[in-house]
Amino acid sequence: MIRVGVNGYGTIGKRVADAVAAQPDMKVVGVTKTSPDYGAEAAIQRGYDLYAAIDDRSGAFEDAGLGIAGTLGDLLDAVDVIVDCAPAGVGERNRPTYEAHGVSAIYQGGEDAALADGSFNARGSPEISDADSLRVVSCNTTGLSRLLAPLEEAYGVEKARVTLVRRGGDPSETDRGPINDVVPDPKTVPSHHGPDVNTILPDVDIDTAALKAPVTGMHTHSVNVTLDEQPTSAEVRELLRAEARLFLIPEGSGIDGAGTLKDYAADVGRPRGDLWENCIWEESIRAEGRDLYLFQNVHQEADVVPENVDAIRTLASDASREASVTRTNEALGVGL
Amino acid sequence: MIRVGVNGYGTIGKRVADAVAAQPDMKVVGVTKTSPDYGAEAAIQRGYDLYAAIDDRSGAFEDAGLGIAGTLGDLLDAVDVIVDCAPAGVGERNRPTYEAHGVSAIYQGGEDAALADGSFNARGSPEISDADSLRVVSCNTTGLSRLLAPLEEAYGVEKARVTLVRRGGDPSETDRGPINDVVPDPKTVPSHHGPDVNTILPDVDIDTAALKAPVTGMHTHSVNVTLDEQPTSAEVRELLRAEARLFLIPEGSGIDGAGTLKDYAADVGRPRGDLWENCIWEESIRAEGRDLYLFQNVHQEADVVPENVDAIRTLASDASREASVTRTNEALGVGL
Amino acid sequence: MIRVGVNGYGTIGKRVADAVAAQPDMKVVGVTKTSPDYGAEAAIQRGYDLYAAIDDRSGAFEDAGLGIAGTLGDLLDAVDVIVDCAPAGVGERNRPTYEAHGVSAIYQGGEDAALADGSFNARGSPEISDADSLRVVSCNTTGLSRLLAPLEEAYGVEKARVTLVRRGGDPSETDRGPINDVVPDPKTVPSHHGPDVNTILPDVDIDTAALKAPVTGMHTHSVNVTLDEQPTSAEVRELLRAEARLFLIPEGSGIDGAGTLKDYAADVGRPRGDLWENCIWEESIRAEGRDLYLFQNVHQEADVVPENVDAIRTLASDASREASVTRTNEALGVGL
Amino acid sequence: MIRVGVNGYGTIGKRVADAVAAQPDMKVVGVTKTSPDYGAEAAIQRGYDLYAAIDDRSGAFEDAGLGIAGTLGDLLDAVDVIVDCAPAGVGERNRPTYEAHGVSAIYQGGEDAALADGSFNARGSPEISDADSLRVVSCNTTGLSRLLAPLEEAYGVEKARVTLVRRGGDPSETDRGPINDVVPDPKTVPSHHGPDVNTILPDVDIDTAALKAPVTGMHTHSVNVTLDEQPTSAEVRELLRAEARLFLIPEGSGIDGAGTLKDYAADVGRPRGDLWENCIWEESIRAEGRDLYLFQNVHQEADVVPENVDAIRTLASDASREASVTRTNEALGVGL
Numbered sequence A, B, C, D: 001m002i003r004v005g006v007n008g009y010g011t012i013g014k015r016v017a018d019a020v021a022a023q024p025d026m027k028v029v030g031v032t033k034t035s036p037d038y039g040a041e042a043a044i045q046r047g048y049d050l051y052a053a054i055d056d057r058s059g060a061f062e063d064a065g066l067g068i069a070g071t072l073g074d075l076l077d078a079v080d081v082i083v084d085c086a087p088a089g090v091g092e093r094n095r096p097t098y099e100a101h102g103v104s105a106i107y108q109g110g111e112d113a114a115l116a117d118g119s120f121n122a123r124g125s126p127e128i129s130d131a132d133s134l135r136v137v138s139c140n141t142t143g144l145s146r147l148l149a150p151l152e153e154a155y156g157v158e159k160a161r162v163t164l165v166r167r168g169g170d171p172s173e174t175d176r177g178p179i180n181d182v183v184p185d186p187k188t189v190p191s192h193h194g195p196d197v198n199t200i201l202p203d204v205d206i207d208t209a210a211l212k213a214p215v216t217g218m219h220t221h222s223v224n225v226t227l228d229e230q231p232t233s234a235e236v237r238e239l240l241r242a243e244a245r246l247f248l249i250p251e252g253s254g255i256d257g258a259g260t261l262k263d264y265a266a267d268v269g270r271p272r273g274d275l276w277e278n279c280i281w282e283e284s285i286r287a288e289g290r291d292l293y294l295f296q297n298v299h300q301e302a303d304v305v306p307e308n309v310d311a312i313r314t315l316a317s318d319a320s321r322e323a324s325v326t327r328t329n330e331a332l333g334v335g336l
């Protein structure tokens, strides 16, 4: 059993904890919180041992009537791998602590690529060995890597151009805007998302342009890929349909956006209505000459979750990539 | 076992089906759909027998590769109670069909009160006997009845004045607005919501004013009740805390709106992130003289669901109200 | 001519400058900016002399090719009244500077009431003399004072209860949320808005409850007033219609929210589509016994503007309140 | 003087009327309304003669106290050109009436291209003669044509790929969604917008993908153009800066979206805060090899307005295109 801790039980951390708990070869030793809010209470209700992320806040948990099992240091003493799910940039500050305890670490996409021994995406990264730390790339980069890897393999990518219409904030972030505006962010094109894809797929020529919209549900990608070869639309559909972490939204299903996608996810019993897969509108997939077009939605809170599980196995087991992905998918139920 | 059918497997229907399936004394015989969209596919995945709501559309299901068990008539032949969850106004057109098959029927809040033998709320309605049909009142009326019934009993209500800030549409309704506007709807005050509360609590003097806002998550009620007696804020909090279908959002929990409420619901494992309970901000409960104030949120998709279960038992069993509510709450896990 | 300066040429400041410029007895000596953004350029295009609000940023304006006439100190040397329109709380820091230059000052509603010699609303405040500084109360308080003053005079107010559905941010504030949420803010009831009304109408018993919604256009007030006397709905309509700074939105006009209100304002030639008046839906005005109900919208960017003009005359002229209001209304074109 | 009538005084109609009224060589004979709402009242306030668009509704105007000058037929008898600004598709039904009266007609972009003798954009269309009717292309097509025409002329366009993030509805349309969703609309790529551009620029190879977002302010275009030649970013900026109906948003201006753009428009005195120009973020303009990228915003309510004026001159005068554009720009004040 791989003993796993989650440092930062927020949007990503709570999902990673649940996904780890669902794996037959892993165990959640505990999760950390910085304060005794509703998330802390729910962690305990779910049966996770709770640790104080910051030593001198232990008392606040007691005051709130929430029993803790220790502090971050105690958790690090008891795990093989720590998954850092603290806010962007905080992972960098946590790294010396992890190293001092000699535990392997997973970081999230909000951190600098240089922080870890490598960046990770289960579909796009090459086999990795001898790493002590990995950075699971961001939700957008994860979504793009999963899509571009098979296209590159099957047809070759001459150039990818993607407009990312990003959600303004997660559903629980009421201090995030914009209201009634679509904001170029960054205003310069190309955005940093393309280079981030290159940490996974170094040879893919990609330019990205990013906007921020007043929605909380999902990111929407408007994708154009000029391919080296010229497939038919049908061939591309079959290629993508065969990928376990891509969901082709069937024509005629009535799914028209993030709202219906999440409704469907809940309908089929997904915890939190989570969509671990890229969601691609089947009828949007269109090859015009060597130009391929499609729309995909990416659930920012969820798509990196199975990747974190695979990253843990990469650091702490001998399982092959393929074996890990299969196991993760089965344990979670990935595939719609 | 009470044999139950659901006619109209949409936002409310799918939730009612799941809640019925969770009851030890009930069984979902089948659910109907008008077309083979994602909801139909999901119904089958969940294990419900699917029936065509409209006879001549049976073929469309076959074409889509979805096997159906029959049409509405077949379903009606096999159930004790049909729960009509068709769009507002359609229940009225369905009623003769139900009567022709001699089945008891539950209607939803979008229908006229006169359509059924009585209007129903498990907390507010008097004991009902000899009814062949019931109308479960709307999400807003359900939320108000649950709140006002204990206040009326404990202190007497001289006058209730409520501003309803309603969600513009459900998350899956992309054709609903407004965008960037708060719209008086209706423009006249008081709105029809007060009289609807009187179908449950006929003696409560209540005026309501209704607005529509660009949100999909929940309705928000700004409540003022002038009481006959003058309790302390603390007394009211204890009174409301004792009600199983009222959730007092704890101070310091970090829950600040519909987004965090649903996040918490998902955290504790609620299917679809559903909140069956009224969600009342504890710190908003304030008695100023005989004037009581509070904010409550009502999950429009979910709060009527346990009420539908209790309404079924009212029509098709001898269980007392209290016994039914206890059983429903336990089977579903109502209470946060 | 009253010589006026505007310190802080933002949302409120730019409107106050234009309103002052439109007065026959006033002159805009200059306006300040902290940085050479689009607002600074537009100020110059409009013909206002530009001053650097912060001394050591003068160079930034030069670099941007925008000529400035001096710094705040120079402006203060040339004016009779300075209107502080800096962000909330900054006015307090500016006060010693104004005093050192011996100029009268107007502050905005974001400042503490104690900062100025008095709080001001042209309809609700008593006659003021011998003041060196005034605080024009906030947009919400202005809107409530204008409404409650005539009601108090005509019928007596036993108790006012108002739910404020506030806009999340102004149209130009893309960093403001919430998205898809209605947030109790503050969570406690009553909110601070009621006491702020009492700085204008000390004897009115008022409780307010405040929400924040994902809109940028206007605030919406759901108003209940229990009156001492019992007028008819028609009488209240006539009373309110007679008030120059209240606009009764006619039935049948098709105006259903902030969007259409601003469209109408633009239709009739209002600069910036500004609505200086409270906008009250005529058909919402309803007297039920002694309980009066209505919905009003308040344009947060605009309603305080004529009040600022009247506040300037209060500090720097002998004009009576009535004479000032008449003059302001005529010069601006207040009244729809 | 060209005598002009506007049939359909809505979002576009009211702006066209004002723009025509501002031309030295044109006169607004009258405008039509279908009902006496706020727009009708405002038309009269602005001094336009009002005609009933539909004969048998004349009485409704009288009832509302709004004097009308006649019906559509009377208006058609008195004009040289009628500008049809009725809802999409209604123009087609109106055409026989216009023809029966022998007046030249302008239609809007919601109509089929085949309805008129030609489609029109002042920058992109070739010289037109002998036409009796023209269709001013839609707001999106207008924005794209203005941008692509100079690029095609200067460098040649190998392929244009544009993602259109469209506003869900205009500010006055409260029944339009989506709320909290970005919706592929149409789901298929390419969308119909590309072929519509080809009614103006037949030789430009363009693919468009269209989304709908919960905003009311402007459309946002994420543009990629593969050019035949390879200019520098600076050269493209200069090329576009020279175009009168393109506004390059300066770096450092603080303009970050539709909200600040309209704030700026109002700051410089634009009626209704209208932006007749494409608004292109200067720093987004980036040439990477032969690939050009940029973001532009298009004010859907306004950009077609100067085009309508030029279309009128095309039908009813001998003015050259260039002379017309210059005159229109001067009379309106186009150019920021």
Ligand SMILES: NC(=O)c1ccc[n+]([C@@H]2O[C@H](COP(=O)([O-])OP(=O)(O)OC[C@H]3O[C@@H](n4cnc5c(N)ncnc54)[C@H](O)[C@@H]3O)[C@@H](O)[C@H]2O)c1
Residues within 6 Å of the ligand: A007, A008, A009, A010, A011, A012, A013, A032, A033, A034, A035, A053, A085, A086, A087, A088, A089, A090, A108, A109, A110, A111, A137, A138, A139, A170, A300, A301, A304
């Ligand atoms: N939310 C997304 O859409 C998303 C998607 C992919 C990747 N990411 C990345 O995942 C990481 C986490 O983001 P999130 O959205 O879950 O954030 P979050 O704010 O929801 O959760 C972060 C959690 O970390 C806790 N925390 C704060 N300081 C801490 C500390 N010093 N030590 C330990 N815990 C601390 C917070 O209390 C919170 O519970 C970031 O790097 C982010 O960029 C986020």
Ligand SMILES: NC(=O)c1ccc[n+]([C@@H]2O[C@H](COP(=O)([O-])OP(=O)(O)OC[C@H]3O[C@@H](n4cnc5c(N)ncnc54)[C@H](O)[C@@H]3O)[C@@H](O)[C@H]2O)c1
Residues within 6 Å of the ligand: B007, B008, B009, B010, B011, B012, B013, B032, B033, B034, B035, B053, B054, B085, B086, B087, B088, B089, B090, B108, B109, B110, B111, B137, B138, B139, B170, B300, B301, B304
């Ligand atoms: N959604 C809410 O917020 C809410 C809350 C409380 C009560 N209600 C009430 O519940 C009822 C259902 O509302 P909903 O929101 O679930 O609607 P919905 O549109 O989500 O679902 C209605 C379902 O009925 C199906 N249907 C349509 N015509 C039918 C017919 N003739 N026979 C059978 N099925 C048919 C539709 O295909 C759809 O699946 C309405 O009365 C509504 O007023 C809705």
Ligand SMILES: NC(=O)c1ccc[n+]([C@@H]2O[C@H](COP(=O)([O-])OP(=O)(O)OC[C@H]3O[C@@H](n4cnc5c(N)ncnc54)[C@H](O)[C@@H]3O)[C@@H](O)[C@H]2O)c1
Residues within 6 Å of the ligand: C007, C008, C009, C010, C011, C012, C013, C032, C033, C034, C035, C053, C054, C085, C086, C087, C088, C089, C090, C108, C109, C110, C111, C137, C138, C139, C170, C300, C301, C304
């Ligand atoms: N916007 C509203 O809805 C509204 C309504 C009524 C009252 N108010 C009040 O009006 C005041 C101004 O608010 P606003 O919305 O116009 O803010 P704003 O941010 O739009 O404008 C403030 C301006 O002041 C400038 N500024 C910043 N620091 C300064 C300094 N030290 N000296 C001088 N200028 C400085 C800013 O650059 C900006 O141009 C606040 O007290 C606010 O509470 C705002």
Ligand SMILES: NC(=O)c1ccc[n+]([C@@H]2O[C@H](COP(=O)([O-])OP(=O)(O)OC[C@H]3O[C@@H](n4cnc5c(N)ncnc54)[C@H](O)[C@@H]3O)[C@@H](O)[C@H]2O)c1
Residues within 6 Å of the ligand: D007, D008, D009, D010, D011, D012, D013, D032, D033, D034, D035, D053, D085, D086, D087, D088, D089, D090, D108, D109, D110, D111, D137, D138, D139, D170, D300, D301, D304
């Ligand atoms: N609003 C936009 O964003 C936009 C942009 C570019 C082009 N257009 C096109 O302009 C046209 C008008 O659109 P709009 O947005 O101004 O619509 P609108 O709904 O704002 O205005 C249409 C007006 O026409 C009136 N009308 C309805 N039926 C009529 C009839 N039979 N005869 C005469 N008038 C009638 C309506 O009452 C309304 O006043 C459409 O073709 C539309 O596609 C709209």
